[in-house]
Amino acid sequence: MEHSEVDPEILPEERDFESALRPRSLSEFGGQPRVRDQLGLVLDAARHRGSSPDHVLLSGPPGLGKTTLAMIIAVELGVALRISSGPAITHAGDLAAILSGLSEGDVLFIDEIHRLARPAEELLYLAMEDFRVDVVVGKGPGATAIPIELPPFTLVGATTRAGLLPGPLRDRFGFTAQLDFYEDADLARIVHTSAAKLGVTIHARAADEIASRSRGTPRIANRLLRRVRDFAQVKKHPVVDLDVACAALEMYEVDQLGLDRLDRGVLDALCRLFGGGPVGLSTLALSVGEETETVSEVAEPFLIREGLMMRTPRGRVATHAGWSHLGLRPPAGVAPALFGDAE
Numbered sequence: 001m002e003h004s005e006v007d008p009e010i011l012p013e014e015r016d017f018e019s020a021l022r023p024r025s026l027s028e029f030g031g032q033p034r035v036r037d038q039l040g041l042v043l044d045a046a047r048h049r050g051s052s053p054d055h056v057l058l059s060g061p062p063g064l065g066k067t068t069l070a071m072i073i074a075v076e077l078g079v080a081l082r083i084s085s086g087p088a089i090t091h092a093g094d095l096a097a098i099l100s101g102l103s104e105g106d107v108l109f110i111d112e113i114h115r116l117a118r119p120a121e122e123l124l125y126l127a128m129e130d131f132r133v134d135v136v137v138g139k140g141p142g143a144t145a146i147p148i149e150l151p152p153f154t155l156v157g158a159t160t161r162a163g164l165l166p167g168p169l170r171d172r173f174g175f176t177a178q179l180d181f182y183e184d185a186d187l188a189r190i191v192h193t194s195a196a197k198l199g200v201t202i203h204a205r206a207a208d209e210i211a212s213r214s215r216g217t218p219r220i221a222n223r224l225l226r227r228v229r230d231f232a233q234v235k236k237h238p239v240v241d242l243d244v245a246c247a248a249l250e251m252y253e254v255d256q257l258g259l260d261r262l263d264r265g266v267l268d269a270l271c272r273l274f275g276g277g278p279v280g281l282s283t284l285a286l287s288v289g290e291e292t293e294t295v296s297e298v299a300e301p302f303l304i305r306e307g308l309m310m311r312t313p314r315g316r317v318a319t320h321a322g323w324s325h326l327g328l329r330p331p332a333g334v335a336p337a338l339f340g341d342a343e
């Protein structure tokens with residue numbers, strides 16, 4: 001399977017790069033003003049009381065800053081951060097071991113919390129509410145539950161799918177922050193900050209261009225900046241201006257809307273091969289030589305968000321804006337949408 005250039009999933013070789021660019025405090029965290037203010041208040045109040053803040057749930061699409069915020073929470077509170085993830089905790093015992101290793105006030109970050117196994121989830125209910133875990137010793141009728149007291153801690157859960165969280169778990173978070181896609185102006189500021197950290201001199205219009213092709217996602221903005229930096233270095237441009245940024249982004253096949261080769265391939269196949277649809281997902285995926293999951297989870301959400309295609313009960317359909325984005329004339333009957341079209 002080919003890797004999509006702007007796939008929001010993190011790549012292993014990017015981890016160092018990401019951690020170097022992470023903001024370390026709430027004031028450095030660009031964008032999301034509502035979340036920043038609300039979270040700031042929660043942390044201030046806890047500091048005032050000298051106690052741990054309520055458990056925090058961060059929800060939103062990948063790459064918007066959930067892990068970054070968890071790290072910031074620990075730094076702002078001056079406590080240690082323990083990191084784990086739903087899929088990594090396969091047994092309730094794994095979670096009990098993590099919880100019993102916490103010190104007073106620690107922040108425990110569980111990424112992808114919607115993927116916790118059921119027994120671990122139930123153990124977490126008690127830990128979140130009463131700071132206690134019951135460790136079951138033995139099997140069958142002779143089994144006994146030994147309660148273990150835990151020090152007060154703050155759980156920070158992150159999820160891309162808040163709707164998949166069971167109600168009892170969701171209700172145990174005192175504060176929920178819903179992260180939204182970023183405004184271009186906020187992304188441009190992030191590009192400037194990251195460029196400064198990387199020692200790249202960048203013009204305002206170049207930063208704006210990168211921001212506008214970043215799908216509202218800081219991870220993608222930083223990734224595109226890295227690509228542009230590589231291009232500028234190899235082509236010996238000491239400064240990244242608009243022309244350099246556009247040439248680099250064109251070379252990496254990221255278009256004005258932020259579509260990459262995979263997205264364009266899907267839209268192109270939908271329009272040219274299937275007359276704009278409706279066509280089934282598996283047929284569409286086959287026609288671009290990709291797995292169905294790659295098409296439905298990587299390409300489609302963005303194409304749909306941009307109003308370029310729709311999912312209908314009969315299959316995938318290109319919108320008027322989808323046809324126009326490829327420079328094609330939509331067939332009669334595909335009317336421009338009153339709202340929601342990207343163009």
Ligand SMILES: Nc1ncnc2c1ncn2[C@@H]1O[C@H](COP(=O)(O)OP(=O)(O)OP(=O)(O)O)[C@@H](O)[C@H]1O
Binds near residue numbers: 017
């Ligand atoms: N508000 C922000 N300001 C500056 N940089 C940010 C911001 N939010 C995210 N980033 C950068 O984007 C990258 C991805 O952020 P992060 O890992 O926190 O996302 P995430 O929401 O946890 O993603 P995932 O759901 O895939 O784990 C990091 O390099 C981080 O530095």
